[in-house]
Amino acid sequence: MNRLLLLIFILSLTNLQAQNIGVEKDAFAHTYSIVARDTITGEMAVGVQSHWFSVGSIVSWGKSGVGVVATQSFVNPAYGPEGLELMANGVSAEQALTQLVEEDEGRDFRQVAFLDASGNVSGFTGKNCVEAAEDLQGKNFSVQANMMVNDKVVPAMAEAFVRYSDYPLAERVVEALKAAQEAGGDIRGKQSAALIVVGPEKTENSWEDKKIDLRVDDHENPIKELSRLLKVARAYEHMNRGDLAVEAGNMENALKEYGAAEKMFPDNLEMKFWKAVALANSGRIEEAKPIFNTVFKADKNWKEMITRLPPSGILTISEEELKEITE
Incomplete structure (x- = not known):
């Protein structure tokens, strides 16, 4: 970093400290994101991309049957859990966001979007967010971005989300992120992205809360x-x-599901293996054999694996049939 840039950076931090708002301790996540709800399934999602490491760890928040939150720019992570708690107690997305913004001394540096389980949305872009910065709300969604190359990014996200209305929610959100990048994206470039999807109904089991939880940290x-x-x-x-x-014990459905997975990733050994297991359990040994042979040839550990299945009841074939498969 040359001396001039270093001086500007130091002066900027000093100015923030002088304002006594604490944002100098907050993580940078200048980025673009979308919060959205599927009107048919009731699922809710957050999608985000940034030129910052592990953006999904601080920007995206969600809880089934409650809502989702995207908190970015100079990130105040408290908007996530506190916003979800307010919405869980029946406070609308707009009221919850308004309340938290009013309580936040660093509000001018924040960019936040809330969406509740009823589809209510609200967005906020502080006056000190780095341009191009904007948030835009539509029916059951909000798109927002700061530090973008141009002012076309946010409208492009909104247009894409509407255009791909026949896609499942997660895929629609990804299309919106793609549109943002194609429109110019983050002026600094690309580094990390994340996607979460939560369900329409509240759940007491934390492991059932997120239906999709994907992160690309770097x-x-x-x-x-x-x-x-x-x-x-x-x-x-x-x-x-x-x-x-x-x-x-429904081998017909098992075969259908394993086959669908294998069709999506035909080179995946795991998917081939379990499809063959389902075939064998359905009495279709001759169809299963060439699949097993392909898997065993690629990785001999799968041959050992199949010998361990009969005791558990996962593979229900005779010893003679098992011998035919492994020879």
Whole structure:
């Protein structure tokens, strides 16, 4: 950093300290984001991208049956849990955000968006957010950005979210992020991205709260990687349903779900293996054999794996059939 830039940086921090608002201790997350709700499923989501490490760890917040929050610029993380608590107690997104902004001495440096389970949305962009900075609300969504290359980023996000209305919510959010980047994006570039999706109903089990929880903490093309991870997540949703079908003894459904996953990622050995297991359990040994052979050839550990399944009841074939498969 040359001396002039260093001096400007020091003077900037000194000015913040002089204002006694505490933002000099807050994390930078100049970024673009979207909070949104699916009117059909009731799911709610936050999508975000920034030229900052691990943006998802501080910007995106959500709770099933309650709402979602994006808090950025000079991030005050308290907007996340405190906003969700207010909305959980019946306070609307607009009232909750207004209350927290009024209590925040560093409000001029904040950019925040709230969305509640009823689809109410509210956004706030402090007057000291770095341009191009703006928030824009639509039906069941809010898009917001600061430190952008130009003022086209936010409208592009809104337009994309509306245009892809036939997509599942998570995919719509990713399309909005892609549109933001295509419109210019963060003036500093790209580094991290995140996506969370929560359900429409409250749950007492914390492990059921987030239906999708993906983070790309450090990547040269974080949105592209986020999109890839979302596709993987969708494939493993099929895998999970396949496992539940096996547990219930419904091999027909198991085969259907494992097959759907394998179709999405045909080179994935795990998906091939469990599809073959479902085939074997359905009495279709001859169809299963070439799939098992492909998997075993690629990684011999899977051959050992299959011998461990019969005692658990996951593989329900005879010893002779098992021998045929492993020879």
